[in-house]
Amino acid sequence: MFKAELRSDALKGLINVISTLIDEVKFTxxxxxxxLKAVDPAHVAMVEINLGKGAFESYEADDTEIGIDIDKVKDVLKLASSGDIISMEQDEGRGRLIFKVGNITRRMNLIDTSSLNDPRVPQLELAASIEVPVTDLQKGIKASESISDHIALTADSDKFELHCDGDTDSVDLVMEASNDVKIVSDGKVSSMFPLDYFSNLIKAIPSDLRVRIELDTDFPVRIVFALAEGNGVVRYLLAPRIEKD
Amino acid sequence: MFKAELRSDALKGLINVISTLIDEVKFTxxxxxxxLKAVDPAHVAMVEINLGKGAFESYEADDTEIGIDIDKVKDVLKLASSGDIISMEQDEGRGRLIFKVGNITRRMNLIDTSSLNDPRVPQLELAASIEVPVTDLQKGIKASESISDHIALTADSDKFELHCDGDTDSVDLVMEASNDVKIVSDGKVSSMFPLDYFSNLIKAIPSDLRVRIELDTDFPVRIVFALAEGNGVVRYLLAPRIEKD
Amino acid sequence: MFKAELRSDALKGLINVISTLIDEVKFTxxxxxxxLKAVDPAHVAMVEINLGKGAFESYEADDTEIGIDIDKVKDVLKLASSGDIISMEQDEGRGRLIFKVGNITRRMNLIDTSSLNDPRVPQLELAASIEVPVTDLQKGIKASESISDHIALTADSDKFELHCDGDTDSVDLVMEASNDVKIVSDGKVSSMFPLDYFSNLIKAIPSDLRVRIELDTDFPVRIVFALAEGNGVVRYLLAPRIEKD
Structure with a gap:
């Protein structure tokens, strides 16, 4: 059994992040x-999202699993304005999920979850942790897109940098530790990442949010941010691109 | 002779509706x-529009007919902002219509009206009449577009429904009788219609308007709404899609 | 040596005009x-732009030349909001230009200027001079685009006209001398121009500006307008299309 009401903005935040990786997802x-836990088909990135019942306007559920087609939920989101409440209810008899937005009811077949496996999320202790407004990262990405297909992230005790190096041109975003930019790092760490994955995620994050970036040398980067005013959390892991010497 | 001035919004309302059906139209x-009366090439839908002289800022005309290319009038509308006045004048000597918007004059050749026949509009008494804000219908259509290519409209004495049923998913828009939703119906009536025609019309109606839907079982639906603050009226007839048993 | 700071709006005004003609430009x-002086590959139009040091927030330079890829500067402009300050600095050792917008640094290779020749700008005395708000011209162009691929500009002592004549339709923009429309002309002058060049330029001009049009019969038209609140000037010359008798 699952029956809940959620603000459209929270559902949208959730769906936008998932859709950067996969088309179908299993909610536990x-x-x-x-x-939910999801990994992209190329196994380059992985996301883990938790949304506590406090994130919902109303919430009633037993333990269950539902498999969802992300594009169909995007269609539902188009019917809602910011602030609208979306109600969801599992119709167990017919294997459907019923969405309600205002006076519209949208019934959709659920996907068989047996083919949707939970990926194993590696436990990683990463040396550096940086907290920044996501808008700065969004600008850094925009500047990098015409330069190269990968970026380097570097953290020192007092500085965080995004660096993108092309054949003839380069881009640097430098953020010094400040009230707005929190940095915790023992020494210098640096890794390189595929720009497209990083860019798709960062652009999917609402621009008024802050994100935490956990970084280490030649390790995956973990990007963490809140959903639904702190009642939910997204943890995204992106594999590094190891440079050959 | 024909010489008139009309607010761009009224002309736009008129042209948007016509252009859902045909490219060339005869104004009487x-x-x-x-x-004007117009039917689409497939004879599925038909529109009848009357715009009284009260809709115009100024109006002077004898009995005449002019044949117009709708796309050209759309080009003229792009030169006007909301609230601008568009002047039109027939140049009988040269078979042209002269539009003026601000300090721009646009002359266009008229189309020979002998090939543009007035369709015969059937006189229909339909059992149910529903009056609703068009925005609700616009949302119901948006929800239906990915589901199926036809929709069912159903009216009862206290309820109006738009229903769209696909292979795996479905959409229902339910509107109960209220101050906002007026329903007059003896018993239940229901018909099915092609979504594309219904959708093109409903999207062409300015979203602050109310529309009247006249409905019967396996009969065309008539959709009626006002133009130019009540000085004009649009009557649109859409043939039902009869389900085979 | 070249090191300067400029408001993004001024840089954008400059770049938008240049990019209607060429992809690479030499700044002197x-x-x-x-x-700078630039001519398009077909030698139909030519532009000359001067931006005095007063246009800049800060300015320090020796005599030098730099060759720039216009598309790259457009990428930089996308990082800036209206009112943002963009800093530029030549890195002579590495043949680069370094742009800074907020905390983003964008380094770009300069283009070899030896292949970028300054065109010779003809000295022309044109009989008529008209000063108008550019928005009127922008509307006249919009109205003309579906009609024909060339336009005629005509000036008389008290009237300026843009005329576009197609096979079946025509457009006229008529501007009478007034406080808003200044005309100085000895008698009537008229020339015809390719609509695409004229249109690309006029659309690239910020719509709150006024332009001066200098016109003569079967001569190029010169279009002059200010950049950076009068600290810069653009002079654009467009060759006439001479009608064969």
Missing amino acids: ISPEGIS | ISPEGIS | ISPEGIS
Whole structure:
């Protein structure tokens, strides 16, 4: 059993992030909230999302799993304005999920979850942690897109840098530690990442949010941010691109 | 002779509706106003529009007919902002219509009206009449577009429904009788219609308007709404899609 | 040596005009400001731009030349909002130009200027001079685009006209001398021009500006307007299309 009401903005935040990686997703539902883990087909990036029941306007659920076609939920989101409440209810008898937005009811067939496996999320302790407004990263990405297909992220004790190096041109975004830019790092760490994955994620994050970037040398980067005013959390892991010497 | 001034919004409302059905139209002009009847090439839908002289800022005309290329009038509308006044004058000697918007004059050749026949509009008494804000219908259509290519409209004494049923998914828009939703119906009536025609019309209606839907079982639907603050009226007939048993 | 800061709007105004003609441009830099001359590959139009040091927020330069890829500067402009300051600095050792917008640094290779020749700008005395708000011209162009691929500009002592004549339709923009429309002309002058060049230029001009049009019969038209609140000037010459008798 699953029956809940959620603000459209929270559902949109969730769906936008998932859709950067996959088309179909399995939500694991419990009395305490919903969660999901997803990895992209190329196994380059992985996301783990938890949305506690506090994120919902109303929430009632047993332990269950539902498989969802992301594009169909995007269609539902187009019917809602910012601030609208979207109601969801599982129709267990017919294997459907029923969405309601205002006076519109949208019933959709669920996907068989047996083919949707939970990826194993590696436990990583990463040396540096940086907290920045996502808008700065969004500008850095915009500047990098015509330059190269990968970027380097570097953190020092007092500085975080995004660097993109092309054949003739280069881009640097430099953020010094400040009230707005929190940096915790023992020494210098640096890794290189595919720009397209990083860019798709960063652009999917609402621009009024802050993100935490956890970084280490030649390790995946973990990008963490809040959903639904702190009642949910997204953890995104992106594999590094190891430079050959 | 025909010489008139009209607010761009009224001309735009008129042209947007016509262009959902045809590319060329014949306006029948009289001292009292203009009117037109048009049917689409597949004979699925038909529109009848009357715009009384009260809709115009100024109006002077004898009985005449003019044949117009809709796309050219759309070009003229792009030169006007909302609230601008567009002047039109027939140049009988040269078979042209002269539009003026601000300090721009646009002369266009008229189309020979002998090839543009007035369709015969059937007189239909339909059992149910529903009056709703067009925005609700616009949302119902948006929800239906990915589901199926036809929709069912159903009216009961206290409820109006738009229903769209696909292979795996479905959409329902339910509107209960209220101050905002007026319903007059003896018992239940229901018909099915092609979504594309219905959608093109409903999207062409300015979203602050109310529309009247006249409905019966396996009969065409008539959709009626006002133009130019009540000085004009659009009557649109759409043939039903009869389900085979 | 060249090091300067400029508001993004001024840089954008400059770049938008140049990009209607060419992809690569040579800036001639002196202690007093920067200038450029450019002709399109078909030698139909030519532009001369001067931007005095007063246009800049800060300015320091020796005599030098730099060759720039216009598309790359457009990428830089996308990083700036209206009102942002863009800093530029020549890195002579590495043949680069370094742009800074906020905390983003964009380094770009300069283009070899030896292949970028300054065109010789003809000295022309044109009989008529008209000063009008550019928005009127922008509307006249919009109205003309579906009619024909050339336009006629005509000036008389008290009237300026843009005329576009197609096979079946025509457009006239008529501007009478007034406080808003200044005309100085000895008798009537008229020339015909390719609509695409005229249109690309006029659309690239910010719509709150006024332009001066200098016109003569079967001579190029010169279009002059200010950049950076009068600290810069654009002079654009467009060859006439001579009608064969």
